[in-house]
Amino acid sequence: MQATSSLRETLITGGKTVRDVSEDISRQVEGKPTRLWWMAISISLVLLMFGVYCLATVLWEGIGVWGLNKTVGWAWDITNFVWWVGIGHAGTLISAILLLFRQKWRMSINRAAEAMTIFAVICAATFPLVHMGRLWLGLYWVLPLPNTWGSLWANFNSPLLWDVFAITTYFTVSLVFWYIGLIPDFAVIRDRAIRMGNKTRASIYNALSFGWDGAAKTWMRYESVALILAGLSTPLVLSVHTIVSFDFATSIVPGWHTTIFPPYFVAGAIFSGFAMVLTLLIVTRKVFKLEDYITIYHIELMNIVIIITGSIVGIAYITEFFIAWYGMVPAEYYAFYNRATGPYWWAYWSMMTCNVISPQLFWFKKLRTNIVATFILSIIVNIGMWFERFVIIVTSIHRDYLPSSWSMFYPTMYDVGEYILTFGFFFTAFFLFAKFFPVINMAEVKSIIKSSSEKKH
């Protein structure tokens, strides 16, 4: 029945049938959680609780419990923000852009990647909120308020305001896209629950699936909506990080004021997003025994994306240095000199090693098809990307124009705590997702079973 190409590797191994797919994926949702899952979610919750304590302290005492100072007004907060937003890029890229390019290998990974995107964007959004001195007013002053001279508007010149729009749009579209994709799969679980006689589950998943009936007409609409949303998401993948990069690029701080930032940030975002997807999926496929769905071939393809984006990022770094030298602006020249040789040289060289040198190892097929190597490198890439944002933000402002104000930034427990908070949230949310939602898009995978599964009948 199944045709196997001699050129193209099969996407789903183990000779799965359509029934196998439903069985394999739904089993996780229907079964009792494993001990491993309990351990994982407990650790995540502990991290979350610690983070909540740190957050409460920040809100109660003030931003002063962080290590910021008169010169360095942003450090871990905005570093983490940009880092999480960057991670949040992979999901939409995979599901939207790869959908438009008809890349079928995305089907096994897009669900988890999109979930990751949603959670990462939520994590990211906490930082612009928490970093405000007066969060409670931040939610209030952005509204146009009636006033004797007309409405008092927010300042549309400010890139921070652009961020608000960019991120909320991205978050909304990603969430809708993700949810639309989940509907047929929820219906599968509902149907199975009815068959198994589990009424509670049936009614919950019935509600979640909006009463999906699986009719041809419904499928047709589903496909159209998915395509429209993919079309909508595609520019967003590029715009969100472009706008985030404007926070820096439109400023006058040497090291921030750089026109290369938009493409450089987008490439970096995809780079870190793919790395995070890999980290999560390597664990997920192991825990949920999904090796047949998320194969070495998938991992290899993602590793290739990492080589490409990693190289783009590397070229961007070098270009920045070249322009700093070629532009002959003394302040900028010094900013880059200071990056590489100043007090934060270690952050800079960590970034260079993790982001530019380490992905090049994937030129070796042996490494890019090795699970352990991929797992380690995916984590290294994200460490590197965190340092990239730290280097851009902190090393630029800690020594800018007036040497009298130069200073250092030292993080406190609460800086770290805020970061841990987002990790706690992210993993808690991801584990809940992995337990209660189908982690692989069954509907889509079923569509490629015939063409790309190796077992012949």
Next chain:
Amino acid sequence: MSNTKKTYWKGLPQLKNDPAFVKHADKEFVDTAMQEDPGHSRRDFLKMMGFSVAAASLAACEAPIRKAIPYINKPIDADPGIPNYYASSYINGGDYCSIVVKVRDGRPIKIDGNSLSRVTRGGTSAQVEASVLSLYDNYRLRGPKINDKASEWETVDAEVIAKLNEISSKAGQIRIVSNTVLSPSTKAAIDKFKAKYPTTTHIQYDPISYYGIQKANKETLGSAIIPSYDFSKANVIVSIGADFLGTWLSPIEFAKQFATNREVTEDKHDMSRLYQFESNLSLTGANADYRSMIKPSQEGLVVAQIYNILAGNGIKSIDKIAYLEKAAEELKANAGKSLVVCGSNDKSVQIVVNAINHLLGSYGTTILPGSPVNFRQGNDEEMAAFIADAQGGKVDGVIFYNCNPVYDHPNGAALAAAMKNISLTVSTSTTPDETASASAYMAPDHHFLESWNDAEPKWNSFSLSQPSITPLFKTRQAQESFLVWAREANTDYFTFLKQYWSDRFYKAEAGLDFQSFWDKCLYDGVYDLTGEAPAYSFTGNVEAALSAIATNYKATSSGFELVIYESCGLGNGSQANNPLLQELPDPITKATWDHYVTISLKDATELGIENDAEGRTQLVNLTANGKTIAVAALVQPGQTPGTVGVALGYGRTNVGKVGENIGANAYPLVSEGETKGYRIATGVKLEKTNESFQIAQTQIHQTYMGRENVIQESLLADYNKNPEFWKERAAKITEWDKKVDPAALSLWKGHDYKNHHWGMSIDLNTCTGCGSCVVACNVENNVALVGKQEVINRREMHWLRIDRYYTSEANVEDYKGMEIASENPEVVFQPMLCQHCNNAPCETVCPVAATTHSTEGLNQMTYNRCIGTRYCANNCPYKVRRFNWFKYHDNQQFSQVNPAMNTDLGRMVLNPEVTVRSRGVMEKCSFCVQRIQTSKLTAKKERRPLQDGEVVTACQAACASGAIVFGDLNNPESKISKLLQIELDKDRPYGIDKKYNNPRAYRVLEEIGVKPNIFYLTKIRNKDKVKENA
């Protein structure tokens, strides 16, 4: 009618008028059971519930009550919200400043200089500016105390008088000990006391003694005076260890004089030249054109050598002191227009200095012995004798009049021990300080802002103090105490003072009744007489002095030598409990809240002391004069190798919460002899300990990295040759065919200011870096003080800071090398505050438009709207924005360091015109917008245009040297327009791009195009073209 009326009965009992019914006829319910328990009625329940709910909700809504008590009968001059100004005098020991006190709603809130004074000429110092907060010091005594127990004045007076009589009757010795007393009336009051108790002797001493100068003048001029100096008339000034711009004698006066001859304009091509020979890098040394590092053991030799050269003796007393011969030659060439001053307290050295000045013809030109000053009248010998007498049991009673010798005398500890055996010990100090605590009676004086007083700071220059607030506590003016204890009939010091002035100054023939004369003096705050003191002629035994120097000063001294100096902020330590001064960065080291030993890099390396950029260092044990103190070591460029410096004023033990436990007391290290010695050449030991310590500095990077867009400086000769030298070197933007001025390129034509266009000019040449503007700004704008830890966290809130940069030996391309200051660096000070950019980068990035541009060119903060993203601060190229990281007001955490916002007493100093900022809000310099607004409203009420000079910012008012000029750039007649030579664009006179033609004017970071409204005038050094090797 009655026939038609129907009657209804409730029942038969009503018809029958049953007595049981009649009794309850007025009740609605006849059922008696209902009335048994009226407390539980439904109505009561509803009433109670309604009341409770209303009360609970009202209580929940209510704001905390702050005490505000309105006047029952409003005094004529007190209008709520309208400040009154009273001329008065700041008197703290021998420190003096003529001031104008701003009083809002009965509370003094700000001190400005009094420009009518011919001594201080409207200048102030950091200590003067800060003293208003000392009025509201929580540590002040609330009333008299006997043996540390609160008491009443009647009891204190009775006991003191009884004891005085007892001592007097057996001819026991009584001493009144004080610092320099400037007030003639006070001296008269003390004389009354002395008349009553004839065994009384009044002893004056100064914590920082100038007795050596008095003694030298006694020998050379015949009178133990200190003359006036006039630095403005000197073309060449040589200072040997005298920090006359920072602390020496009368710095406010000297800064003003010095500045007048440092200005360089297109018409005035010349300026004075200052040579400084010193061990520590002082504020004056930082302003010097040529600075040489000497050891204290060389100080006398330098003076002697200058003398020898000038006298043509040809004797070499010293070798290898840079610029010594050059200085002497130039003094000679500028005889009559030169001045030599020396900070030494050694009589022999001062005699030779006098001889030099005599040779140069300085007397009568730059030194005015005909107008002696009274700032330092202390007599070290008498004071030493007093302590010896006290120890020997020869003193029976002592009254310490506003002085603290237990703390600030080298023998203080011995005095404290001896005081236990003195039968009567009284202190009039306003706080229970070290001496007051050792005294049996505390009879606290008023704070000077609550007192009547007068002063004669200089021969024939008089000054009055008047109370600007009703005494806060049950204190009593010390002079009144003297009069009470002298059993005078009139004990009211105000009457006494007025009588004294009437007797001494009032002349009926002037056609003015006394009250009018008095009112005029009080209104002006000063009263000057003309005429000169008797002429003095120079007769000194220079040879004896020279030989004394030759014996006492050995050029080859081994081991460390110590210079004990007065800190610019804390002074002699009397205001150590004032957080404004504790948080004021030292002008040179930029350290706050800390005490340290300054040491050269070479010595620090040898001792293994590591002092990193973050101020982390180790404690050292410093031994001198047989005493050891442990303080942190601070590596200081410009410190002579082999010497260390340590400041006085720290290590107070009985001082109040703010100043407690900061540093160590250095007074015991001062050597005692004929005169107190602050330079110690022998017996100084310095040992490194392993205890680490962190010094809180507001600036941790020392050099300006060769950035000419920040600091522009030039040699005088270069400047005169080509005044616009820097314009050629300024950054340009390359277009395809030419290089253009960065300011010329803009996509946006900018604002138009139709009314005023406020701008400021700061002269880097006349700014001495003293920091009085910083304190003035703090007080005027309610700037929060944050304490040592927050300064270490780099979060001080100062709106105005003074950047201090050292030069470096390294090449401009050697970034690492340029971070290291020279061994003996040149110094430049740059006051840095919000530049009020016309294209402000902070304004565009604020997401909620909390920082906006005014129609008059101000960059404004709307605190209410600020949500605290700090984006504006990141995008500020000048880093002048300050964030409220914590709630600095009403927060127990900061009550110790910021009493002005955390204690009921301290809060009285807050300026009601300026909001106290809340947590999470950004703040910055507002160009004193409240002052601008007040002046504009006054002009409007008087239906006239605002005049130039009506708006004076707090920093401008505080600047003794007049380096800061503020005004309207739209007004071609304003002082600032003339100074900067503003040329209005014909097509667009009110636009932002005004041409400024003063060749010295530049804007910091001109090339980034933010177009600030603050202009700096280039620093010009009066050095010779060829750079000699120091």
